Amino acid sequence: MIASRYGVSETPNKGNKTEFLVGYEELGRIDSASMIFAPTNAGATRQFDSFILVHFDNMSIEWKIEGSQPTVMHLIPKAAMAYVLESVLRRQVPRSETMPLVRWPSSDSIVS
Numbered sequence: 389m390i391a392s393r394y395g396v397s398e399t400p401n402k403g404n405k406t407e408f409l410v411g412y413e414e415l416g417r418i419d420s421a422s423m424i425f426a427p428t429n430a431g432a433t434r435q436f437d438s439f440i441l442v443h444f445d446n447m448s449i450e451w452k453i454e455g456s457q458p459t460v461m462h463l464i465p466k467a468a469m470a471y472v473l474e475s476v477l478r479r480q481v482p483r484s485e486t487m488p489l490v491r492w493p494s495s496d497s498i499v500s
Contacts, residue, residue, distance in 0.1 A: 389460050390415045390425070390468045391435070404443045405454065411436045412462065423472050 391412035399407040414435050416427040437458070441451040463471060 389417050390463055390465055392464060394462075394464075406441050406443075406451075408439050408441060409436055410439065415465065418468060418472060420475075423475055425468075425472075 391414050393413045395411040397409045397411075399409070412435055414428050414433045416425055418425050439458075440454040442454045443451050
């Protein structure tokens with residue numbers, strides 16, 4: 389799902405649990421099989437998701453989402469374009485499992 393204008397609000401803690409409300413404007417979705425963008429029918433639609441985070445250990449800073457994980461990936465438009473580009477390139481460029489899609493120059497090959 390592609391969305392813009394994200395906002396997050398936190399409700400008061402309830403013991404070791406905290407609820408977060410995530411609001412966003414859904415612009416559309418990308419079909420992962422065809423890489424085709426389908427805009428939301430009514431234009432940008434405001435949506436809210438609620439997540440309860442649980443702090444399991446007072447000694448660490450780790451939190452985990454209670455219950456099932458979100459099933460839909462939320463992306464901003466720029467990240468969605470990069471996702472589509474990388475997916476299309478992966479389908480077109482044969483490569484071995486050990487060869488990365490993008491190779492960055494090593495630090496010793498950069499001339500200063």
